[in-house]
Amino acid sequence: xxxxxxxxxxxPKYWQLKTVLTQALDSEFSVGEIxxxxxxxxxxxxxxxxxxxxxxxxxxxxxxxxRRRGVGTTVAPPRMGVAVGFEQHTWPGTADDAWQPVDxxxxxxxxxxxxxLETGRNExxxxxxxxxxxxxQPVAAELLYIPDASVPGLSAIGTLPGAAxxxxxxxxxxxxxxxxxxxxxxxxxxxxxxxxxxxxLPGAPVLVVTTRYHADGLTAAVxxxxxxxxxxRLTFGATGGVEIHHDPERHAS
Amino acid sequence: xxxxxxxxxxxPKYWQLKTVLTQALDSEFSVGEIxxxxxxxxxxxxxxxxxxxxxxxxxxxxxxxxRRRGVGTTVAPPRMGVAVGFEQHTWPGTADDAWQPVDxxxxxxxxxxxxxLETGRNExxxxxxxxxxxxxQPVAAELLYIPDASVPGLSAIGTLPGAAxxxxxxxxxxxxxxxxxxxxxxxxxxxxxxxxxxxxLPGAPVLVVTTRYHADGLTAAVxxxxxxxxxxRLTFGATGGVEIHHDPERHAS
Numbered sequence: 001x002x003x004x005x006x007x008x009x010x011x012p013k014y015w016q017l018k019t020v021l022t023q024a025l026d027s028e029f030s031v032g033e034i035x036x037x038x039x040x041x042x043x044x045x046x047x048x049x050x051x052x053x054x055x056x057x058x059x060x061x062x063x064x065x066x067r068r069r070g071v072g073t074t075v076a077p078p079r080m081g082v083a084v085g086f087e088q089h090t091w092p093g094t095a096d097d098a099w100q101p102v103d104x105x106x107x108x109x110x111x112x113x114x115x116x117l118e119t120g121r122n123e124x125x126x127x128x129x130x131x132x133x134x135x136x137q138p139v140a141a142e143l144l145y146i147p148d149a150s151v152p153g154l155s156a157i158g159t160l161p162g163a164a165x166x167x168x169x170x171x172x173x174x175x176x177x178x179x180x181x182x183x184x185x186x187x188x189x190x191x192x193x194x195x196x197x198x199x200x201l202p203g204a205p206v207l208v209v210t211t212r213y214h215a216d217g218l219t220a221a222v223x224x225x226x227x228x229x230x231x232x233r234l235t236f237g238a239t240g241g242v243e244i245h246h247d248p249e250r251h252a253s
Numbered sequence: 254x255x256x257x258x259x260x261x262x263x264x265p266k267y268w269q270l271k272t273v274l275t276q277a278l279d280s281e282f283s284v285g286e287i288x289x290x291x292x293x294x295x296x297x298x299x300x301x302x303x304x305x306x307x308x309x310x311x312x313x314x315x316x317x318x319x320r321r322r323g324v325g326t327t328v329a330p331p332r333m334g335v336a337v338g339f340e341q342h343t344w345p346g347t348a349d350d351a352w353q354p355v356d357x358x359x360x361x362x363x364x365x366x367x368x369x370l371e372t373g374r375n376e377x378x379x380x381x382x383x384x385x386x387x388x389x390q391p392v393a394a395e396l397l398y399i400p401d402a403s404v405p406g407l408s409a410i411g412t413l414p415g416a417a418x419x420x421x422x423x424x425x426x427x428x429x430x431x432x433x434x435x436x437x438x439x440x441x442x443x444x445x446x447x448x449x450x451x452x453x454l455p456g457a458p459v460l461v462v463t464t465r466y467h468a469d470g471l472t473a474a475v476x477x478x479x480x481x482x483x484x485x486r487l488t489f490g491a492t493g494g495v496e497i498h499h500d501p502e503r504h505a506s
Contacts, residue, residue: 014456058456085489099387183488184489185486189311203307232437236338236437237339
């Protein structure tokens with residue numbers, strides 16, 4: 001029954017196995033190495049395949065293992081720090097933006113996004129798809145929702161191809177004065193399109209970062225960004241030298 | 254074999270089933286309701302138990318379902334927003350702190366924490382365990398690591414019981430001038446003790462928030478907080494009225 005495992009003891013067998021496996025990963029395997037198949041691993045540790053699979057899933061959650069399409073299970077490199085918080089007040093699309101526009105359509109957003117934008121539930125908005133790469137790897141896929149009211153100067157752009165159209169919308173957005181932003185982070189699972197872009201299976205755990213951009217007392221745009229949870233560690237706030245090595249003169253300038 | 258599913262088509266069967274199940278949850282079930290058992294659900298939707306289980310796991314990742322010890326699988330309420338970012342420069346333990354001290358020991362921290370603190374790998378540090386409740390539910394468990402160097406005025410406190418001892422260490426920490434903090438968020442799995450505190454199974458997915466507190470050009474303390482990923486949405490930055498409803502007079506005051 002589905003609830004059997006829910007009544008098990010606090011430290012079930014797969015948890016103990018995970019500890020043993022972690023030690024094996026540290027001592028016997030190197031980053032990128034392909035693990036033996038499940039049958040062989042189960043035999044080696046004297047456990048059932050189901051127990052092994054649970055332990056492997058935990059290690060995948062913790063970023064120690066990666067399952068890759070057509071490759072198998074490999075030992076993961078340490079997670080990359082990916083900056084998510086905002087140091088400056090900037091709109092998406094400014095020069096130092098980490099995101100590359102892919103496409104732009106006009107579509108009805110999900111109900112939750114419409115509620116954040118305070119547009120009507122059936123009102124179409126500019127929907128930009130953007131992607132973010134780090135060290136040549138795709139780390140995140142974004143949908144950026146911008147209602148017509150935030151880009152009032154936009155004239156007919158229907159004939160532009162996707163990425164150029166996205167850049168035009170972003171350029172128009174800069175005319176608004178950005179007042180601030182707020183963010184949420186939660187666990188999610190990759191949809192089919194995000195999964196394709198991130199080179200993951202649909203349903204893989206992802207970190208979903210939702211950002212609201214505020215201008216003129218309203219939510220001017222909403223970004224829903226899906227980060228690979230296996231390879232990314234999201235960083236917020238100052239990580240550089242300014243705060244760690246305090247320098248009064250720099251603050252005074 | 255373990256890799257079979259990794260070679261499957263972009264929209265596997267469990268993904269389609271998830272969509273159908275989501276609709277059923279919206280139309281037939283209310284928050285808190287217990288789902289039929291896996292056997293009955295698999296029969297109803299005409300799928301194998303393994304397929305059903307995968308779909309249920311996705312819905313759990315997305316916060317739509319909850320598996321609870323001794324209860325079964327229930328329809329989850331919407332996730333709670335839990336403020337994680339810092340609006341003010343404050344040390345842990347100040348009056349508006351959301352955390353309750355539980356215990357305090359002196360122990361060698363994990364290697365990753367020792368590296369952040371720049372203490373030696375075998376140097377014991379004050380290790381506070383704290384818990385955070387929201388609406389009467391445990392939402393997070395924290396380990397707060399404070400090296401001796403950050404609380405130099407601390408005299409013999411070995412005889413104090415756990416929570417009182419934690420408060421003494423926190424009070425001593427306030428003597429340092431806080432210069433800033435940086436945070437990371439990543440996916441993890443609940444360890445046995447965290448799981449007990451959070452009323453989850455060991456290995457349940459959690460959001461791990463690591464905060465470094467900077468003072469005197471050094472990392473003065475490190476907090477590793479484990480948030481329930483099923484019930485929590487972490488919020489960063491201003492969510493209140495100041496930025497959304499812009500008021501020039503308030504800014505001028």
